[in-house]
Amino acid sequence: MKPVLVIGGGIAGIQASLDLADRGTKVHLVERTPSIGGVMAQLDKTFPTMDCSICILAPKMIECYRHLNITIHTQSEVVGLEGVVGDFNVKILEHPRSVDSAKCTGCGLCSEKCPVKKPSDFQAGLGQRKAIYLAFPQAVPLLATIDREACLWFTKGICKTCEKVCPAKAVDYEQKENTVELNVSSVIAATGFEQYNPKDIGEYGYGRYKNVLTALEFERLVCASGPTGGLLNRPSDGKVSHNIAFIQCVGSRTQTTGYPYCSASCCMYATKEAVLIKEHEPSSHVTIFYMDLRTFGKGFQGFVDRAQSYWGVKYIRGRPGEIREDPSTKDLTILYENTEIGKVEKMEVDLVVLCTAAIPHRENRKLGGVLGVELDEFGFFADKNMLTAPVESSKPGIYVCGSCHGPRDIPESVAEASATAAKAAEDAARAEVKQ
Amino acid sequence: MKVAFFPGCTAQADQIGYEASVRAIMPKLGVELAEMEGAACCGYPPYSSVSEAAWFYSSARDMAIAEGMGLPLFTLCNGCHLSFTETKHALAKDSVLKAKINEKLTREGLHYEGKAELLHVFELLHDKLGKEKIAAAVIKPLTGFRFGAHPGCHSIRPSSLGRPDDSENPHKLDDLINWTGAQAVEYPGKVDCCGSSLASVSGKTVMEIAGDKLKTVKGLALDGLVTTCPFCFKVYDNRQRAIAAAVGDRTLEVPVFYYTQLLGLAMGIGQERLGLELNQSPVDPVLARIGGA
Amino acid sequence: MNAEVCDQCGKCPSACPVTARIEGFNPRQIIAKVSLGKEEELMKSGVIWTCTSCLKCRERCPEEISPYDVILELRREAISEGFEHPASYDEAEKAVTETGVVQQPQPVRTRSRDRKDRVALGLPPAQKPKDQAKYTQAIKELKEAAD
Numbered sequence: 001m002k003p004v005l006v007i008g009g010g011i012a013g014i015q016a017s018l019d020l021a022d023r024g025t026k027v028h029l030v031e032r033t034p035s036i037g038g039v040m041a042q043l044d045k046t047f048p049t050m051d052c053s054i055c056i057l058a059p060k061m062i063e064c065y066r067h068l069n070i071t072i073h074t075q076s077e078v079v080g081l082e083g084v085v086g087d088f089n090v091k092i093l094e095h096p097r098s099v100d101s102a103k104c105t106g107c108g109l110c111s112e113k114c115p116v117k118k119p120s121d122f123q124a125g126l127g128q129r130k131a132i133y134l135a136f137p138q139a140v141p142l143l144a145t146i147d148r149e150a151c152l153w154f155t156k157g158i159c160k161t162c163e164k165v166c167p168a169k170a171v172d173y174e175q176k177e178n179t180v181e182l183n184v185s186s187v188i189a190a191t192g193f194e195q196y197n198p199k200d201i202g203e204y205g206y207g208r209y210k211n212v213l214t215a216l217e218f219e220r221l222v223c224a225s226g227p228t229g230g231l232l233n234r235p236s237d238g239k240v241s242h243n244i245a246f247i248q249c250v251g252s253r254t255q256t257t258g259y260p261y262c263s264a265s266c267c268m269y270a271t272k273e274a275v276l277i278k279e280h281e282p283s284s285h286v287t288i289f290y291m292d293l294r295t296f297g298k299g300f301q302g303f304v305d306r307a308q309s310y311w312g313v314k315y316i317r318g319r320p321g322e323i324r325e326d327p328s329t330k331d332l333t334i335l336y337e338n339t340e341i342g343k344v345e346k347m348e349v350d351l352v353v354l355c356t357a358a359i360p361h362r363e364n365r366k367l368g369g370v371l372g373v374e375l376d377e378f379g380f381f382a383d384k385n386m387l388t389a390p391v392e393s394s395k396p397g398i399y400v401c402g403s404c405h406g407p408r409d410i411p412e413s414v415a416e417a418s419a420t421a422a423k424a425a426e427d428a429a430r431a432e433v434k435q
Numbered sequence: 436m437k438v439a440f441f442p443g444c445t446a447q448a449d450q451i452g453y454e455a456s457v458r459a460i461m462p463k464l465g466v467e468l469a470e471m472e473g474a475a476c477c478g479y480p481p482y483s484s485v486s487e488a489a490w491f492y493s494s495a496r497d498m499a500i501a502e503g504m505g506l507p508l509f510t511l512c513n514g515c516h517l518s519f520t521e522t523k524h525a526l527a528k529d530s531v532l533k534a535k536i537n538e539k540l541t542r543e544g545l546h547y548e549g550k551a552e553l554l555h556v557f558e559l560l561h562d563k564l565g566k567e568k569i570a571a572a573v574i575k576p577l578t579g580f581r582f583g584a585h586p587g588c589h590s591i592r593p594s595s596l597g598r599p600d601d602s603e604n605p606h607k608l609d610d611l612i613n614w615t616g617a618q619a620v621e622y623p624g625k626v627d628c629c630g631s632s633l634a635s636v637s638g639k640t641v642m643e644i645a646g647d648k649l650k651t652v653k654g655l656a657l658d659g660l661v662t663t664c665p666f667c668f669k670v671y672d673n674r675q676r677a678i679a680a681a682v683g684d685r686t687l688e689v690p691v692f693y694y695t696q697l698l699g700l701a702m703g704i705g706q707e708r709l710g711l712e713l714n715q716s717p718v719d720p721v722l723a724r725i726g727g728a
Numbered sequence: 729m730n731a732e733v734c735d736q737c738g739k740c741p742s743a744c745p746v747t748a749r750i751e752g753f754n755p756r757q758i759i760a761k762v763s764l765g766k767e768e769e770l771m772k773s774g775v776i777w778t779c780t781s782c783l784k785c786r787e788r789c790p791e792e793i794s795p796y797d798v799i800l801e802l803r804r805e806a807i808s809e810g811f812e813h814p815a816s817y818d819e820a821e822k823a824v825t826e827t828g829v830v831q832q833p834q835p836v837r838t839r840s841r842d843r844k845d846r847v848a849l850g851l852p853p854a855q856k857p858k859d860q861a862k863y864t865q866a867i868k869e870l871k872e873a874a875d
Contacts (some may be wrong), residue, residue, distance in 0.1 A: 202603020203743070203788055253735075254790035256595075291737050321742025321788055324623040327655070333623070337738035337747070342754060344747050444830040447846070447854040451836055455849045474855040475828035481820040482801035488870035493824070535873070539866035543859060592783035593794070602787050627780030635816030637750065641863050644745045644780070676781060710849060712838040717798075719839070723865050 002185040003028050003071075004424045005090055007078055007367070009233035011410060012417040013190035014060050019129075021069035025428050028182055029064060030092055031074045031365070033121075035139035036061055040193050041215060042122060044223035044230075047265075047272040047408055048303035054138055055224070056390045068361045068392040073180065074141060081187070081371050085397025088184050096175035098146035099132075106142030108134055110162035110171065111406050120227075123424035124217045126235070127227030132162045140295025144170070144275060156363020175257040186427035188420045189381055191367065193403035196251035196259060196357035204250065204354060209325040210236040211332055211351050215246075215269060218353045221278050232280060234351045236330035241350035242281055245334055246270040246288040247320055253291065258271035259357040259378065264407035266355040271304050273353065274313040287314040287347065289336060297411060316340075323352060353397040358407035373398055381405040391419045399423050436563065438509035438554060439501035440468035443665065444476045446511045450665035452710020456695040457511060457556065459708040462563055464572055467557035468509070471500050473543070479518035487525070492507070492536050494522035499540055499547040509559060513589035513664035516555040520596050555590055557694065558599040559665050561607040569614045570726045573595050573701040576616025577725065580658045584608035584619050585648065585671070588628045588662040602626065609695055612661060615701040619661075622651050629667040642681030645670045649678060649689045658721055659690035661697060668693060691716040700725050731762040731798060733791050740785035740795050745780050753778050755795030762798055771806040777814055805856045825867045828857040 004020050006013045009031030017027045029036065039060075040046075043053035064070050064105040069183035073094055080091030114130035122129070131150035134142065146160075147400045152159035153173060163171040195216050206212045211234045213221065224230035232241045248270060252263040267290065274286040293315070295301045307313040320352040334347045360379030368375045374382040381400040384392035392401050401416035402408055410418070440456045461468050478493025498519055501508035510516040526533040527549055537547055560569060587606045594602040603626060604626075609619035630644030650661050650673065662668050672691035679687040691714065699709040706712070706722060740755040741747040747754050753775050761770055771777055779799045787795035823830055833854045835843040846854065857863040865869055 029783045202601065205603075208604060249737075249790075256790060291735065318738035318742070319790070321739045321744075326623065327621060335742045337741040337754075337756065339736060339738040339756065342757065344741050344744070344754075345770065436861050441854070444824075447851075448829065448831045448833045449836050450831070450849060451844070451846055452850050454851055458851070470852065471855055473858040475857045476824045476830055478824070479828055482867075483819055485807055485821050486804065486871045488873065489825075489867045492870050499759040522769075535870065539862075539869065541864050543857075549769040573796070588782045588784075592787045594787060595792075626784075627786075628780055630745060630780050632782075633746070633778060636814050639779075640746065640778070643749055647812060670755060677823055712840065712842070713836055713844065715837070 001025060002183060004428055005030065005078070005088070005182065005184040005187045006190060006405065007187065008038070008190035008402070009036030009072070010190060010402060011060075011370040012192070012413040013188070014064055015192060015365070015414045015417035016188045016401060016424070017064055018060060018067070019418050020425060021067045023425060025069065025425055027070045028092070028184070029070055029072045030076045030078055031072065031146075032077055033135065034074055034097060034143070034145040035135035036064060036141065036142070037136070037138070038217070040410060041136060042097075042124065043219050044276060045272060047268045048277070048297070048299040050272070058138045061138070063298070065140045069157065071255065072141065075145065078367065078370055081188045085427055086185050086434060088187060088397065090182050090184055092182065092415055094178040094179040094180060094392050096177050097143060097251065098148065098171065098173055098175050099144045100170045100172045100175070101143050101167045103141045105168050105170075106134060106139075106144070107145070107167065109165050109167065110144050113161050113165045115159065115161065116152060117152050118147065121131070122221045123227050124218050126217050131273065152220065174206060184225050184393045184401065185431040186424040187371065188399045188401060188424055189367070189373075190400075190402045190417060191361055191363065191373065191404040193358045193407065194361050196257065196359045198250050198354050198356050199222055199258065201250060203322045204247065204352070205323050205325060208353060209330070209332060211325075211330055212323060213351065213353055215266070215353055215355045220240070222273065222280070225372050230280075230350070232277065238356055239350065240255065242284045243349045244277055244284065244286050244351045244353065245347060245349045246274060246286070246353045246355060248288065248290040248355045249319060250336060250354040251359070256265070257357070259359055261378070261407070262294060263358040264294070265358070267292070268297070268300055268303065268409065270353070270355050271301065271307045271313065275307050278311040278313065279285055287316055287349075289318055289334070291317070291319055323335045325361050358403060361404065364404065371395065371398055391416050391423065397427055436465065437467040437469055437506055438559070439471050439504050439506040439551075441471055441474055441497060441501070441508055441515065442509050443510065443512035443515040443663040443667070450668060452713035453614060453665055453668065453693045453695065454510060455708065456693055456699050456708035459704050460695055460699045460702060463704070464568065464700060466495040466564075469504060469506055470499070471504070474500055477515040477518040477671050479514050482646055483518075488532060488535070490518070491525055491532065492539065494518045495526060495536050495547040496543075496545060498522070498549070498551045499545040501551040502548060503545060507554045509554045509556070511663070511665065512555050513555070514666060515597070516553060517589040519553050520598070522554070524596055555592070555663070557586075557607050557611060560698070561611055566610070566614055567696070569584045569611065570603070573615055574703045575701055575702050577697065578616045580721070580724075581620050582612050582617055582618040582659050582661045583622050583655070583657045584625065584650045585629070585662040585667060586626070587662060587667045588626075590664065591687070593625060606705060608661065608663065612697070613664075617696055617697070619670045620655060620657055622647055622655055624651055624656070629669045629670045631666040634670075639681055641665045641670060642678045644679045645674070645689070646682035649687055650682065650684070652689050653687060659718070660693055661692050661694050663694050666704070672714055688717045690718040690721045692718065706723070730791075730793055731759045734759045734763060734793050735759060735791070737790065739788050739790065743784050743788075745782055746780055755779075755799070759793060759795055759798060762802075767802060767805070770802055771809070771811045776802045776806065784798050810875065825864055826860075828860060828863055829854065
């Protein structure tokens with residue numbers, strides 16, 4: 001049977017791959033970064049269950065890796081696609097990780113000794129990694145990768161420390177990129193999303209005030225595998241933060257940023273993060289500044305109710321107009337109106353978390369061009385029909401699931417992934433019959 | 436370079452110290468100030484709350500004079516600059532009103548096309564002259580002085596129309612202060628309003644609004660507040676005693692300068708040519724430290 | 729005025745220098761009233777005269793509504809329909825329409841209680857229309873046409 005191509009190794013891509021593989025269909029899972037896992041691997045816990053995110057994700061990641069029907073291509077991109085449903089010729093470009101995957105054991109010694117530090121994408125920029133690095137402790141595949149733009153050997157012709165210390169002799173500076181050509185019956189796009197960078201919403205001071213963070217940065221701060229080991233040590237002075245405010249709809253529901261839509265999961269993840277703070281330190285003061293509380297999913301309203309009644313998270317209806325920073329303490333003052341009582345007030349906090357818009361991934365345009373599928377007016381993949389064909393792209397045989405076609409939470413992404421797997425399985429079966 | 440000089444009503448009527456300082460420094464910076472014959476009020480204070488047509492007419496008229504001179508329109512007042520900017524945008528979209536306005540302008544031999552470049556004072560100094568030229572003109576660097584920049588609302592908002600500086604993190608006036616050898620210090624509330632538009636409606640509120648900024652500047656022990664708008668200066672400087680009384684702090688004393696006065700001092704120009712005797716705020720200690728008459 | 733698209737988020741009164749200090753002034757509530765057709769109530773109340781035109785609301789509104797511009801429109805309507813308004817607006821309007829400037833140049837107090845005027849500072853005469861009558865005429869015509 002012809003394989004199916006799944007593009008994107010986040011939870012949606014992983015779920016689709018497993019669904020297909022389990023029913024006997026071969027899958028090629030293409031992931032742009034050194035490891036599968038996606039954003040879900042960066043989360044501490046998930047709403048509404050408060051499961052440890054990596055704890056429920058990693059077993060699926062390992063399953064993908066070990067599954068006889070799944071071939072994972074990391075550090076790879078789809079660069080060409082021709083043909084029609086049932087008969088797509090695709091080209092995958094595998095970028096070299098400069099490490100022999102057959103030899104590397106993932107011990108991490110190379111990374112320990114590497115002298116070059118760079119901001120870590122996995123730690124949302126709050127922590128650092130080396131020029132040769134493992135993406136994160138539970139990375140799949142657990143292989144080192146060299147960032148050639150940071151590496152001293154590739155940029156200046158010096159160092160080579162990693163090669164010297166590697167006990168498995170796995171470093172291979174000569175490794176070349178590799179093109180894989182496949183014939184597949186269908187394609188599932190599961191490439192995920194990006195977070196809006198709120199530096200352009202200057203009134204909140206992101207980028208200027210050290211103690212204003214995005215939600216993903218906060219997720220890394222509160223996570224045990226994060227740069228502070230899960231301690232709420234704020235960036236400016238490491239002070240443990242017990243007085244934290246969340247601001248919702250930063251970039252979302254805003255005409256001026258170009259993202260007038262709702263980002264779907266922020267009301268819930270802000271509540272989740274607020275509860276995490278309370279779990280860390282019950283005496284913390286946590287406030288969520290919101291416009292509406294969008295708790296439409298199963299278990300969501302109860303989750304928010306418990307956050308308020310059991311944990312004491314405060315919710316204030318009002319979108320703050322401004323954040324100010326005390327020049328000496330770096331404490332923050334939020335200027336807001338409590339719209340329910342019509343009073344303008346100020347609140348001093350240690351840390352502010354901005355819940356930023358889920359925006360289309362910057363690679364969508366390029367990938368959309370390669371696949372020949374339409375994007376919507378914001379840059380997400382367009383649905384064939386929002387109502388009756390919500391996981392189909394504009395091209396037959398190419399399906400979309402997860403946040404690549406709009407803001408989604410994990411349950412929705414998983415459901416859509418299974419939906420696209422079912423559709424792709426149908427295409428695979430038809431192609432089989434034709435042969 | 437040559438510009439059409441538009442001080443605006445407030446500068447030419449009672450903020451004459453500001454106008455004097457600008458006329459003193461510009462020739463030395465290689466800027467020729469051409470007089471705008473027949474220029475009148477930009478129209479914002481008298482007409483914006485009364486009649487848009489009258490407001491845009493007044494602003495279009497001044498822009499037409501500058502256009503006729505073939506020179507950029509150089510403003511000293513934040514309000515005027517915004518007024519001209521708003522008018523440009525509005526008339527670009529409303530060809531009917533533009534035609535009506537031009538019909539009246541013809542009677543005075545004027546025509547408005549919206550071609551005049553608008554240059555606010557700190558825009559000209561920062562963007563057109565730039566660091567090298569300003570630094571080269573400084574012969575008595577104001578080393579050791581720490582000032583707070585007050586860009587003023589209308590020079591930074593609304594960003595949708597394009598303003599001379601950034602609305603949330605303006606830096607040009609800070610840069611200009613640094614280029615005199617002094618140090619511009621960040622402070623919370625830098626983009627806050629002076630409150631002057633409320634002067635005729637609720638003087639007390641103006642005092643309270645302006646008092647906040649003066650208190651912040653005093654709290655940080657800065658050597659003064661620096662601005663480029665006659666309305667803002669009028670409140671912070673001319674009305675400082677009233678502000679101190681209104682906020683209940685008789686010791687509230689903050690030297691307030693027009694930027695062009697500070698630059699003039701750094702350029703070695705005499706105090707009397709910079710209108711400094713007209714500053715009501717306690718500038719003498721600062722002037723004494725700078726030295727020279 | 730697109731006041732109807734406002735979702736009452738509360739950003740505009742948050743950093744408004746007047747809302748914090750003058751009871752009854754709140755740009756969010758003003759927009760709410762406009763979208764409910766209560767312009768007359770607003771014009772009667774006098775609340776529209778206490779905006780200081782700092783433009784923070786216009787700058788930060790996520791829906792691109794400008795409470796400031798709505799207030800200006802209400803002011804223009806209020807004046808044209810004869811609602812009570814601060815005398816200073818009439819005075820400024822009269823001064824500029826008739827003389828081209830808000831105020832005539834005057835001697836200014838120095839710190840040492842002296843007085844200096846434009847001449848004393850070596851400044852040329854203030855700018856004003858060459859033919860005041862034409863300026864006045866044009867203003868009057870444009871005001872009437874709009875009414």
